[in-house]
Amino acid sequence: MLRADRWGRLRDGVRRCQLRRGAWYPVLRVGADSAVVVVRHQSVIVPPSYLEIVVTRPSKWSLIARERYAVCPNCAERVALGAVPERMRCGRCRGVFEVELEPELSAPH
Ligand SMILES: [Zn+2]
Structure with a gap:
Protein backbone atom coordinates (compact mmCIF):
# COMPACT_ATOMS: atom_id res chain seq x y z
CA MET A 1 0.00 0.00 0.00
CA VAL A 55 -6.22 14.04 4.63
CA THR A 56 -7.44 10.61 5.66
CA ARG A 57 -8.37 7.83 3.33
CA PRO A 58 -12.17 7.82 3.05
CA SER A 59 -13.98 4.71 4.18
CA LYS A 60 -17.34 5.30 2.52
CA TRP A 61 -18.63 4.43 -0.90
CA SER A 62 -18.58 7.44 -3.20
CA LEU A 63 -22.06 7.98 -4.50
CA ILE A 64 -22.52 9.12 -8.09
CA ALA A 65 -26.22 9.69 -7.69
CA ARG A 66 -26.93 11.09 -11.12
CA GLU A 67 -25.49 8.03 -12.84
CA ARG A 68 -26.73 5.65 -10.17
CA TYR A 69 -23.58 3.92 -9.11
CA ALA A 70 -21.26 3.80 -6.14
CA VAL A 71 -17.46 3.42 -6.05
CA CYS A 72 -15.74 1.28 -3.41
CA PRO A 73 -13.39 3.29 -1.15
CA ASN A 74 -10.99 0.37 -0.94
CA CYS A 75 -10.66 -1.05 -4.45
CA ALA A 76 -12.57 1.47 -6.61
CA GLU A 77 -14.99 -1.19 -7.86
CA ARG A 78 -18.12 0.34 -9.39
CA VAL A 79 -21.49 -0.97 -8.35
CA ALA A 80 -24.78 0.01 -9.97
CA LEU A 81 -27.42 1.03 -7.47
CA GLY A 82 -31.15 1.10 -7.36
CA ALA A 83 -32.10 2.30 -3.91
CA VAL A 84 -29.14 3.58 -1.92
CA PRO A 85 -28.39 1.36 1.11
CA GLU A 86 -26.81 2.67 4.32
CA ARG A 87 -23.96 0.24 3.99
CA MET A 88 -22.93 -2.25 1.39
CA ARG A 89 -20.45 -5.07 0.85
CA CYS A 90 -18.08 -4.88 -2.08
CA GLY A 91 -18.23 -7.96 -4.28
CA ARG A 92 -14.63 -7.52 -5.31
CA CYS A 93 -12.66 -6.79 -2.11
CA ARG A 94 -15.36 -8.05 0.29
CA GLY A 95 -15.14 -4.91 2.42
CA VAL A 96 -18.29 -3.54 4.04
CA PHE A 97 -18.53 0.24 4.01
CA GLU A 98 -21.11 2.92 4.63
CA VAL A 99 -22.42 4.82 1.64
CA GLU A 100 -21.82 8.56 1.76
CA LEU A 101 -24.86 10.72 2.18
CA GLU A 102 -23.97 13.43 -0.29
CA PRO A 103 -26.23 13.20 -3.31
CA GLU A 104 -23.30 14.03 -5.59
CA LEU A 105 -19.61 14.63 -5.29
CA SER A 106 -19.21 17.40 -2.77
CA ALA A 107 -19.23 21.00 -3.86
CA PRO A 108 -16.08 23.03 -3.28
CA HIS A 109 -15.70 24.23 0.29
ZN1 LIG B 1 -13.98 -3.01 -2.96
Missing part, protein backbone atom coordinates in the same frame (compact mmCIF):
# COMPACT_ATOMS: atom_id res chain seq x y z
CA LEU A 2 1.36 3.34 -1.00
CA ARG A 3 1.68 5.77 1.86
CA ALA A 4 0.05 9.07 1.11
CA ASP A 5 -1.01 11.76 3.50
CA ARG A 6 -3.68 13.10 1.21
CA TRP A 7 -6.30 11.55 -0.99
CA GLY A 8 -8.16 13.10 -3.86
CA ARG A 9 -11.06 12.41 -6.14
CA LEU A 10 -12.51 14.23 -9.08
CA ARG A 11 -15.00 16.94 -8.40
CA ASP A 12 -18.33 16.81 -10.06
CA GLY A 13 -18.35 18.21 -13.57
CA VAL A 14 -14.74 17.38 -14.44
CA ARG A 15 -14.51 15.46 -17.68
CA ARG A 16 -11.84 13.95 -19.90
CA CYS A 17 -9.36 12.91 -17.33
CA GLN A 18 -7.50 9.69 -16.47
CA LEU A 19 -9.10 9.59 -13.05
CA ARG A 20 -12.35 7.67 -12.66
CA ARG A 21 -15.16 9.52 -11.04
CA GLY A 22 -15.79 8.56 -7.44
CA ALA A 23 -12.47 6.76 -6.97
CA TRP A 24 -9.93 8.07 -4.43
CA TYR A 25 -6.30 8.37 -5.46
CA PRO A 26 -3.17 9.03 -3.38
CA VAL A 27 -2.08 12.66 -3.75
CA LEU A 28 1.67 13.13 -3.78
CA ARG A 29 1.88 16.87 -4.18
CA VAL A 30 -0.39 19.86 -4.56
CA GLY A 31 0.98 23.08 -6.02
CA ALA A 32 -0.59 26.31 -7.15
CA ASP A 33 -1.27 25.08 -10.66
CA SER A 34 -0.69 21.33 -10.60
CA ALA A 35 -1.43 18.38 -8.38
CA VAL A 36 0.25 14.96 -8.68
CA VAL A 37 -1.86 11.89 -8.06
CA VAL A 38 -1.04 8.20 -8.45
CA VAL A 39 -3.20 6.40 -10.99
CA ARG A 40 -2.43 2.73 -11.58
CA HIS A 41 1.13 3.12 -10.22
CA GLN A 42 1.86 6.13 -12.38
CA SER A 43 2.09 9.78 -11.47
CA VAL A 44 -0.51 11.88 -13.22
CA ILE A 45 -0.60 15.68 -13.17
CA VAL A 46 -3.97 17.36 -13.02
CA PRO A 47 -5.08 20.89 -12.18
CA PRO A 48 -5.67 21.09 -8.42
CA SER A 49 -9.07 22.59 -9.13
CA TYR A 50 -10.14 19.18 -10.48
CA LEU A 51 -9.76 17.56 -7.09
CA GLU A 52 -11.53 17.23 -3.82
CA ILE A 53 -8.72 16.51 -1.33
CA VAL A 54 -8.93 14.97 2.12
Whole structure:
Protein backbone atom coordinates (compact mmCIF):
# COMPACT_ATOMS: atom_id res chain seq x y z
CA MET A 1 0.00 0.00 0.00
CA LEU A 2 1.36 3.34 -1.00
CA ARG A 3 1.68 5.77 1.86
CA ALA A 4 0.05 9.07 1.11
CA ASP A 5 -1.01 11.76 3.50
CA ARG A 6 -3.68 13.10 1.21
CA TRP A 7 -6.30 11.55 -0.99
CA GLY A 8 -8.16 13.10 -3.86
CA ARG A 9 -11.06 12.41 -6.14
CA LEU A 10 -12.51 14.23 -9.08
CA ARG A 11 -15.00 16.94 -8.40
CA ASP A 12 -18.33 16.81 -10.06
CA GLY A 13 -18.35 18.21 -13.57
CA VAL A 14 -14.74 17.38 -14.44
CA ARG A 15 -14.51 15.46 -17.68
CA ARG A 16 -11.84 13.95 -19.90
CA CYS A 17 -9.36 12.91 -17.33
CA GLN A 18 -7.50 9.69 -16.47
CA LEU A 19 -9.10 9.59 -13.05
CA ARG A 20 -12.35 7.67 -12.66
CA ARG A 21 -15.16 9.52 -11.04
CA GLY A 22 -15.79 8.56 -7.44
CA ALA A 23 -12.47 6.76 -6.97
CA TRP A 24 -9.93 8.07 -4.43
CA TYR A 25 -6.30 8.37 -5.46
CA PRO A 26 -3.17 9.03 -3.38
CA VAL A 27 -2.08 12.66 -3.75
CA LEU A 28 1.67 13.13 -3.78
CA ARG A 29 1.88 16.87 -4.18
CA VAL A 30 -0.39 19.86 -4.56
CA GLY A 31 0.98 23.08 -6.02
CA ALA A 32 -0.59 26.31 -7.15
CA ASP A 33 -1.27 25.08 -10.66
CA SER A 34 -0.69 21.33 -10.60
CA ALA A 35 -1.43 18.38 -8.38
CA VAL A 36 0.25 14.96 -8.68
CA VAL A 37 -1.86 11.89 -8.06
CA VAL A 38 -1.04 8.20 -8.45
CA VAL A 39 -3.20 6.40 -10.99
CA ARG A 40 -2.43 2.73 -11.58
CA HIS A 41 1.13 3.12 -10.22
CA GLN A 42 1.86 6.13 -12.38
CA SER A 43 2.09 9.78 -11.47
CA VAL A 44 -0.51 11.88 -13.22
CA ILE A 45 -0.60 15.68 -13.17
CA VAL A 46 -3.97 17.36 -13.02
CA PRO A 47 -5.08 20.89 -12.18
CA PRO A 48 -5.67 21.09 -8.42
CA SER A 49 -9.07 22.59 -9.13
CA TYR A 50 -10.14 19.18 -10.48
CA LEU A 51 -9.76 17.56 -7.09
CA GLU A 52 -11.53 17.23 -3.82
CA ILE A 53 -8.72 16.51 -1.33
CA VAL A 54 -8.93 14.97 2.12
CA VAL A 55 -6.22 14.04 4.63
CA THR A 56 -7.44 10.61 5.66
CA ARG A 57 -8.37 7.83 3.33
CA PRO A 58 -12.17 7.82 3.05
CA SER A 59 -13.98 4.71 4.18
CA LYS A 60 -17.34 5.30 2.52
CA TRP A 61 -18.63 4.43 -0.90
CA SER A 62 -18.58 7.44 -3.20
CA LEU A 63 -22.06 7.98 -4.50
CA ILE A 64 -22.52 9.12 -8.09
CA ALA A 65 -26.22 9.69 -7.69
CA ARG A 66 -26.93 11.09 -11.12
CA GLU A 67 -25.49 8.03 -12.84
CA ARG A 68 -26.73 5.65 -10.17
CA TYR A 69 -23.58 3.92 -9.11
CA ALA A 70 -21.26 3.80 -6.14
CA VAL A 71 -17.46 3.42 -6.05
CA CYS A 72 -15.74 1.28 -3.41
CA PRO A 73 -13.39 3.29 -1.15
CA ASN A 74 -10.99 0.37 -0.94
CA CYS A 75 -10.66 -1.05 -4.45
CA ALA A 76 -12.57 1.47 -6.61
CA GLU A 77 -14.99 -1.19 -7.86
CA ARG A 78 -18.12 0.34 -9.39
CA VAL A 79 -21.49 -0.97 -8.35
CA ALA A 80 -24.78 0.01 -9.97
CA LEU A 81 -27.42 1.03 -7.47
CA GLY A 82 -31.15 1.10 -7.36
CA ALA A 83 -32.10 2.30 -3.91
CA VAL A 84 -29.14 3.58 -1.92
CA PRO A 85 -28.39 1.36 1.11
CA GLU A 86 -26.81 2.67 4.32
CA ARG A 87 -23.96 0.24 3.99
CA MET A 88 -22.93 -2.25 1.39
CA ARG A 89 -20.45 -5.07 0.85
CA CYS A 90 -18.08 -4.88 -2.08
CA GLY A 91 -18.23 -7.96 -4.28
CA ARG A 92 -14.63 -7.52 -5.31
CA CYS A 93 -12.66 -6.79 -2.11
CA ARG A 94 -15.36 -8.05 0.29
CA GLY A 95 -15.14 -4.91 2.42
CA VAL A 96 -18.29 -3.54 4.04
CA PHE A 97 -18.53 0.24 4.01
CA GLU A 98 -21.11 2.92 4.63
CA VAL A 99 -22.42 4.82 1.64
CA GLU A 100 -21.82 8.56 1.76
CA LEU A 101 -24.86 10.72 2.18
CA GLU A 102 -23.97 13.43 -0.29
CA PRO A 103 -26.23 13.20 -3.31
CA GLU A 104 -23.30 14.03 -5.59
CA LEU A 105 -19.61 14.63 -5.29
CA SER A 106 -19.21 17.40 -2.77
CA ALA A 107 -19.23 21.00 -3.86
CA PRO A 108 -16.08 23.03 -3.28
CA HIS A 109 -15.70 24.23 0.29
ZN1 LIG B 1 -13.98 -3.01 -2.96
